[in-house]
Amino acid sequence: DTGVSQNPRHKITKRGQNVTFRCDPISEHNRLYWYRQTLGQGPEFLTYFQNEAQLEKSRLLSDRFSAERPKGSFSTLEIQRTEQGDSAMYLCASSLGTRGLWNEQFFGPGTRLTVL
Amino acid sequence: RKEVEQDPGPFNVPEGATVAFNCTYSNSASQSFFWYRQDCRKEPKLLMSVYSSGNEDGRFTAQLNRASQYISLLIRDSKLSDSATYLCVVNANSGANNLFFGTGTRLTVIP
Numbered sequence: 001d002t003g004v005s006q007n008p009r010h011k012i013t014k015r016g017q018n019v020t021f022r023c024d025p026i027s028e029h030n031r032l033y034w035y036r037q038t039l040g041q042g043p044e045f046l047t048y049f050q051n052e053a054q055l056e057k058s059r060l061l062s063d064r065f066s067a068e069r070p071k072g073s074f075s076t077l078e079i080q081r082t083e084q085g086d087s088a089m090y091l092c093a094s095s096l097g098t099r100g101l102w103n104e105q106f107f108g109p110g111t112r113l114t115v116l
Numbered sequence: 117r118k119e120v121e122q123d124p125g126p127f128n129v130p131e132g133a134t135v136a137f138n139c140t141y142s143n144s145a146s147q148s149f150f151w152y153r154q155d156c157r158k159e160p161k162l163l164m165s166v167y168s169s170g171n172e173d174g175r176f177t178a179q180l181n182r183a184s185q186y187i188s189l190l191i192r193d194s195k196l197s198d199s200a201t202y203l204c205v206v207n208a209n210s211g212a213n214n215l216f217f218g219t220g221t222r223l224t225v226i227p
Contacts, residue, residue, distance in 0.1 A: 031213065033213070033214065040124070040219065041219050041220075042120075042203050042205075042217030042218050042219050042220050043160065043203075043215075043217045044217070045214035045215065045216070048213045048214055050213075055213070056213060056214060058214070091159060091160075097213070104162050105162075105215065107159035107160050107161070108159060109158070109159050110159055
């Protein structure tokens, strides 16, 4: 399967614990995005990487959230001291970015986080 | 005010019916517009881009009205397999990299 992959697919954790999710983009894609989706809502942008550089962060991304893409390939999203409000589907997307042009973002299957 | 607003539905239509979804966007500088489809518990997938002149892809027609900041999607001859949530999506400008999604409109096509 050459699409975007995410692991784990499901994560159940207790409030206050730290969690880390991984995203593997389509191999030649230089752009990687993280979104969060709650029930009944559309995805909300969290952050964006071009290669290894994190170029945009939403104000939704509190200090408890950190994302990395150390080698410009896979990315991790860590949530520290999880809260019940963090329960959501975390979606990763990738695209082949061309300056000044929009390129289709391909989404992974998501990681569903439940904070008890 | 939300970047993108759309009626969440649900729309329940019989097979073969024509159904239309609308959405509005708040940023007049928005440059790119799309409809995504999301099946239950699945990831969003691009259905079609929306061009100023309007565009058609088989049974699907998308329209853009920049003056009214309004986007529409028309589905003709609905199939059972069209049942899904349709997300209206806007990219703020050609240099921005994040997408703004509406809440989605849920469609159920009934046999």
